[in-house]
Amino acid sequence: MKKIWFITFLLVFSVKLIEAQVTDTIPVIPPVVPDTPLRITNLNPYFTAQVDSVFSYQMAINKDTKKYYWYLRNSPAGMKINKDNGFISFKAERSFFMSGKLKYDQEYNVRLGVQNLSNPAEHIDTSFTIVFYNTDVINPKIKFTVASNLVVEEGKPVSFSVLCESGNFPIEDILFSSSVPITGYTLVKKCDDQFSWTPSFDFVSAKDTNQQKVVVLSFVGSTRFSVRDTASIRVTVKDALNYPYAVEEHAAVTADLKNYVLQLKFAFFQLDKRVRNTRGARTGFDLTAASSALTGTILNTSSSTSSQNTGKVLPSVGVALTPIKEATAPNKTVEQNQAAVIRSAIRRLEYVERDNRLVGERDPDVSAKTQKLREEVRQVRNQLVEVPLEMVTEMSEAELTKYMNSKKVRKKYGLSKK
Structure with a gap:
């Protein structure tokens, strides 16, 4: 019995002794929490909104929103965001769609950003898509x-x-x-x-x-x-009227008329040349006959018998030259008349060509003018069908025109003044 009490006493004493013992302790250091990057915790990448409805959405980040600034870029007309807390609000009014500012069933990519006010390097740039729809049936x-x-x-x-x-x-x-x-x-x-x-x-x-x-x-x-x-x-x-074709046709008819006029000018030149040569020869015969008659008259008044006899013969010589003149240089009346007709035809065609020129590229009278030119050329050809036409090789068009307008030609073939 005494042993049991002794053992109990020792145990109690040992416990008290342990409790009274002073030990050294190290203070507990709280765990280090690493700084997490900024992120939006509830970003929805795709939204839909009905016309005439109110769209609202609260954006949230993993940090204190009081130190950050929210902003939108490329947002639809009327969409706003609270710069302090990231609350997005938008009223899809029908007037936006009627005016063409917004369209149905078209994806709008909205750029969203949040930035630290104290540290500009700490920011997030992201985006979301919003589509508007209409329950009313509107046909395109x-x-x-x-x-x-x-x-x-x-x-x-x-x-x-x-x-x-x-x-x-x-x-x-x-x-x-x-x-x-x-x-x-x-x-x-x-x-x-x-x-x-x-x-x-x-x-x-x-x-x-x-x-x-x-x-x-x-x-x-x-x-x-x-x-x-x-x-x-x-x-x-x-x-x-096919104006391009009509203009080409008019140009072709005009070119044909000018070419025909050039042929007529050369024909006139040839005929007038023959008339001039014949007239020169006949003038020579006439001057010879006149000289013979005048010489005979003078010799008849001479005192010499031989001179008087010669004076009586000379007038008969002049008379004898007349049939020779008619045989060697007959009068070119036909050629002269033909030359006059050709000159008149040339003047007529030149006048018609000037009077029927086109006025602009779309002349409303192009067909009538072309027909007029064609008819005039046809009539002149029929009138001068028996006149031989040749193309000149040694004279140019300008030289022929100059010859036609010379004073001698105008005086010979022009109308006499009364």
């Missing part, structure tokens, strides 16, 4: 920059732009068709493309009613969901 429409009824002439271009009025979804493809086959037009494939077509001068045929042909141009636009809209333009093409 195709429109033109011209009226739905056009009247044009052959050779004149038809040009207009194909515009699109977007509904719930924009028009992405445009198909073109025509009521009659046409060529040489620009194909329209998308909105705002330009359509251009020029009817050829043989587009309207002789069997078409009232010398005109009606063409219906149809444009069918479709969205990605196969919603279609069709718009048409009625084009009335009237028969018109």
Whole structure:
């Protein structure tokens, strides 16, 4: 019994002794938390919003928002963000879509950023996408920059732009068709493309009613969901003169007339040359006969018998020269008359050519003027059909014209003043 008490005493004493013992301790150091990078904790990359609705979203970061600044870039019209707390608000008013500032079913990429006010190097630049939709059914429409009824002439271009009025979804493809086959037009494939077509001068045929042909141009636009809209333009093409061809024809007829006038000038030159040579020869005979008669008269008054006899013979010599003159140098009355007719025809053709010249590239009287020139050349050819025509090789056109306008020619073949 005494042993048990002794052992108990020792145990209690040992415990007290241990509790009373003083030990050295090291203070506990809290764990080091590393500085985490700035990030947005609730970024949603894709948003959708209905028209006439209010869109709001609270952005959050992993740090104290009081030390940071929020901003937006390339945001849709009307979207705002609170620079202090990152609260995004936007009211999708219908007026934005009606005015064209916003469009349905189009992805808008909005750039979002947050930056430390004390440390500009600490910032985040990211983005999200927002799409607007409309529950109302609005069909797209195709429109033109011209009226739905056009009247044009052959050779004149038809040009207009194909515009699109977007509904719930924009028009992405445009198909073109025509009521009659046409060529040489620009194909329209998308909105705002330009359509251009020029009817050829043989587009309207002789069997078409009232010398005109009606063409219906149809444009069918479709969205990605196969919603279609069709718009048409009625084009009335009237028969018109082929001005390029008519101008070329007039130039060809004019060139033929000038060439014919040049031939006539040379023919006149040849005939007038013959008339001048004949007149010179006849003048020589006449002067010889006159000299013989005058000499005979003078010798008859002489006192010498031989001189008087010679004076009696000389007048008969002058008379004998007359048949010789007619035989060797007959009067060229026919040639002179032909020369006068040719000169008159030349003046007539030159006047007609000047009077029927074109005024501009699209002279409305080009056909009538061409026909007038052709008729005048035909009449002159028929009138001078028996006159031989040759082309001159030793004289130019300017030299022939100068000869035609000389004083001698005008005096010989011109009209006498009364």
